[in-house]
Amino acid sequence: MSKEENNFDPPCLPDTAFFEWFCQDIQGAALFQRTRNLIDRIVSQSFLYMLSRSKSNIMRTFILCVCLLLSVSASLDMLQAQDKQQNHPNILFCISDDQSWLHAGAMGDPVVQTPAFDRIAREGILFTQAYCDAPSCGPSRSAILTGQHIWRLEDAGNIHSRLPEKFPIYTELLEKAGYMLGSYSKAWSPGQFKTDTGWVHNSRTSLNPAGPRFDSFQQFYQQKPSDKPFCFWLGSSDAHRPYELNSGKESGMDPSKVLVPPHLPDNQLVRNDILDYYFEIERFDSKVAEAIAILEASGELDNTLIVVTSDNGMPFPRAKATLYDYGTRMPLAIRWPSQIKRPGRTYAGFVHLSDLASTFLEASGQQIPQQMTARSMMDIFRDPSAPIREAAFTAMERHDGCREGGKGYPCRAIRTKDFLYILNYAPDRWPAGNPDAAYCARAIPFGEVDPCPTKTQLLEGKEGLPWFYHLAFDKRPGEELYDLRVDPAQVHNVAAIPEYGSQLAKLRNQLSEYTADSGDPRALGKEAPWDYYPYFGYRKNKDWTVDKKK
Secondary structure, eight states: HHHHHTTOOOOOOHHHHHHHHTTTTHHHHHHHHHHHHHHHHHHHHHHHHHHHHHHHHHHHHHHHHHHHHHHHHHHHHHHHHHHHHHOEEEEEEEESOOOOOTSSGGGOSSSSSHHHHHHHHTTEEEEEEESSSSSSHHHHHHHHHHHHHHGGGGGSSSSSOOTTTOOOOOOHHHTTTTTTEEEEEEOSEEEEEEEEOOOOEEEEEETTTTTTTSSSHHHHHHHTTTOEEEEEEEEETTSOOOOOOOHHHHTTGGGOOOOOOOOOSHHHHHHHHHHHHHHHHHHHHHHHHHHHHHHHHHHHGGGEEEEEEEOOOSSTBBBBBBBSHHHHEEEEEEEEEETTTTTTTTEEEEEEETTTHEEEHHHHOOOOOOTOOOOOSHHHHHOOOOOOOOOOEEEESSSSSSGGGGOOOOOEEESSEEEEEESOTTTTTTOOOSSGGGGGOOOTTTEEEEEOOOHHHHHHHHHTHHEEEHHHSSSOOOOEEETTOOTTTTOOOOOOOOOHHHHHHHHHHHHHHHHHHOOOOTTTOOOGGGGSSSSOSOSTTTTTOOOOOO
């Protein structure tokens, strides 16, 4: 045997450092192509190497080459799994109906129990300044699907309206990218979805912009092909009214521990009403827990981007259908182990729920359409020191048919750390709807506020509760400004106080610039069409109609 053969130096198997170098700066298809090229090179060079060796070394060299190929193959499997987690995650979007931000265990509420939400927050990121784009079910959900503010969405800026086909939605884009879609309970709703080509489906059918309807997440998951990622909208009608009276108290909740919002009277009736609301939040949370358990049992939990939030605030006076925090500020927790760095943290910057559309698309490696003006949250996931986003912008047009001729209550707002500024475009209108039920499609006085024990108490006890009645139902000035450093409850308007003049002007200009730059017809001085769009909601009052545009 020659000296060369005695000093045979077999090729080294690739180690962790090698693969870290090998995979740097590449992802997805490029990574797999490089791996295939490497394998081809190993095979060809190994064959030539064996031909140049003596017979005694051929078998040894062959065995080493096989080991090398097996090592590369195993690493490729690992990289494919990693790529799936990073670029094709499952998406589970869980959204309650009418829940304000404070009412979750992770947010510090001493009564309501939300273990599923709390787990997602504990193992991911808890967002403490998350805002819906509109404090109304349909427009808020339209903004989530389209990744745009409601003033850009034409009909979809109103409730009981339509979602025009011209606006791309993240669910459709993910389906084209190979995702299986599904939805449960309340998805995009309420309204009628009519495409430009005449295809119509509404929130009562099995077809919905959020995805085809299933009876449960479990049913959907059992039907999903094992090789397809999914995007599932886990909705609920909880905590939308009506409630079962005393359901909260009878479940064992303690009314003495309820933290009554400062804009509501603190008495036993209101406390019990809030407990019934809490009961429905807990029921929704249990559905989220069931979905998490299915994913955990199947080994897919860590490969799923999970979001838990709501669409707008609690269904009480001066909350839902208003631009105050109890109407627009949402619970939001997101879990995605492979991409969220330093899980268990809190993000205090401002985000919109419409940001979720861009986030889902970027997370799945898809291009974000130019029309989607919302900002992806991926930078927040990956960088615990990401810059704080300093403001949120919210809006409302027609929440329901509660004024003569189908008029809404147009308003815009900017929320910063220290201030809330609201611009009311039609201060001559009743903000909670006309007090005369004859002007409401549903024949309800102050119809923007859902019927409930708390509302009834304020209406019947107007003389004894004038301050709370005023906050809930009276007309509001053209501008509102609240100094959250001294008035976190947002009940003392300081817009007319001279000392706040410079701050008022600053926020007024900031809101005007933002809405104009993003195409708001009202900010641009253009015709605002929302008062004239069709209304597809329930009409108890058959004489109520939407005015025709003149």
